[in-house]
Amino acid sequence: MSGKVRVTIDRIYVKTTSDKLWGLPEWKINARINGKQFGDPKAIFYARSRSEIVLGGDLWTKVVDGPTSPKTNIDITIQIEDEIDGEVGIATLLSPWPSILSAPMPECQNFLVRLDVELIGYDSAGPHGGNEVFACKAGVAGPECFTISGVPVKTRFEICPVRPQPFWGSLPKRLKFGGKFLGKQLNKSNLGRIVTDKSPINVLPNPPVIIVMPEGLAKIDKTRPARIECTYYQPPKLKLEEPDDERLTWSSISLDGKGKVGFVDKSQGSRVLVYGVSEGEVKIELRFEGSVVASYRALVRERKSIPCRVTILDGGNNARPFSDGDAIYRHIEAANRYLRPAGVALELDIDKTTKNGAVLLRQGIFKITGVPPGDTVNVPTGAFPMSWRYNYREKVLNIIYIHSFVNNKTLGLCPIFPKTKAIASTKPGYAGWFQITDKGTPSSSWIKPSGVWPDGDAKAVTIQLIPEQKDPSAHSLMAAIGIRNLVVGSQTSAQALRTYGWTIAHEVGHVLSLAHRGYGNQDDQNHPKKQNLMYKFSIPLVSQSIDIVQSLAIRESPILR
Secondary structure, eight states: OOOEEEEEEEEEEEOOOOOOSSSOOEEEEEEEETTEEESOTTOOEEOOTTEEEEOOTGGGEEEEEOOSSTTOEEEEEEEEEETTTEEEEEEEEEEEGGGGGGSOOOBOSSEEEEEEEEEESOOTTSSSOTTSEEEEEOOTTSOEEEETTOOEEEOEEEOOSSSSOOOGGGSSOOOOBTTBOOOEEOTTTTSOOOOOTTSOTTOSOSOSEEEBOOHHHHHHOTTSSEEEEOOEEEOGGGOOOTTTOTTEEEEEEESSSSOEEEESSOSBSSEEEEEEEESEEEEEEEEETTEEEEEEEEEEEOOEEEEEEEEEEEOSTTSSOSOOHHHHHHHHHHHHHHHGGGTEEEEEOOOOOOOTTOEEEETTEEEEESOOGGGTSSBOSSSOOGGGGTTOOTTSEEEEEOSOBSSTTOOEEEEEBOOOSSEEOOSTTOTTOEEEEEOOSSOGGGOSSOSSTTSOSOOOEEEEEOOOBOOTTOTTOOEEEEEOOOOSSOTTSHHHHHHHHHHHHHHHHHHTTBOOOSSTTTTSOOOSSSOBTTOSSOOTTTOOBOOHHHHHHHTTOTTOO
16 A cells, blocks of 8 residues: 545634624634644634635645555644634544545534545555545535546536426536436435325425434434435446445534534435434535535424314215315324425314314314305305304414315315515515515525526525415404315325325415415426425425425414414
């Protein structure tokens, strides 16, 4: 074995700094590899919380003789001092040389160090073949890897926030190899998930919200943490092994100095389980052979509930819903799988109070028999019939199961919902509407420019939110949705569960002030075309995604508890 190790300090991610009455903290960086100093320990850098100190270049690069044995450790130490307050922290990386390229980046309480590490001159008689990808570094046009024999290989990795992944032509442009866009999907990212009440609650991967939960709970019940998955890579010759390829490693960075997440059991492979530690916003980074190749942005939030009660309106023969209380319970559970990515869930009312002769079937689910047929058959969609007022309770979402709507193309309806706490819209043509904006990279749903290479820097994404609707006959009724018979036959078949579940979740989106996405451009965004939960037409196996800006809007609804 022979060769050298080249280490470059690319940048320092500043987590927190000491408070100053004026000016910014002044940091000095002392870097050593195997005891040998590099960089400029006298240089002063101004540090700002949740920002970067960009280094790189020859000054912050050191080449040292490589190890003579696989058991030899490489020792990298970065010590930072504040000119006034003294030591800021020490971050170290001590790793056997074969693992150095995939080792976690040095990190301490106040900062994280991003390194680019290369092994130079190791012959192909070692543990890697001469054409096997061995070392990577960041490049302007995306990460660039090298074989042992020195051949450069352009790579691309994606962690797409839209699932199933949209048509590639609507995504940031991919690399061409031999004139063709050659790559490989990972984790069945181009396919929708089959959602039923029995699916794991985290069945939908790459959610915009990572829910805060105790570490012990996340490790005991692995259906609860968020599933974060790499969705695509180029070129196929990398031959990633699913799901536990050790060349892929994950780490996280707080974007606001507050958000923090943890990984369950492991932080390597093509997919990981992530749980929230504290509320805020984070960036989750994916590394291949030690170099950052993709990132994923998410909110970290406490789970919120939407209190609800369900009432079946039975008008007798040919005028009754097909579903009974047990089937409806399963529909609600399926709907919660679609809502989970936003960090919210329907919670059935524990109050047993009834109105209009309702009878309790099971917790939060009631039935009224003998209602006038006109209140459950061919119910109008453009008015406020008595249907939505049956058995309601203040500040609780009233879900009404009916036989049919006058317009049979209507699967579900949200006729009544509260006013969002978001700001009034400033966009022409949206008088009376509201709006909310997300700023961050990558952008919500990778709306262009996404900030994902080769797109330009991400721009703020603003969506329009629908104005409240109140029943003039029942001002204390906060929200209501109507669900008609959707499936003939079993109301608990896989098809029935995903159809009812998706329809309920979609209508709950309207309760939370979300407008349609993709069709008619109602929320003022047209991407993705069909993969968003708020797509106007029911495609439960496709329309499964919620994004960050929608999740921010959801948190502004007064119905959340």
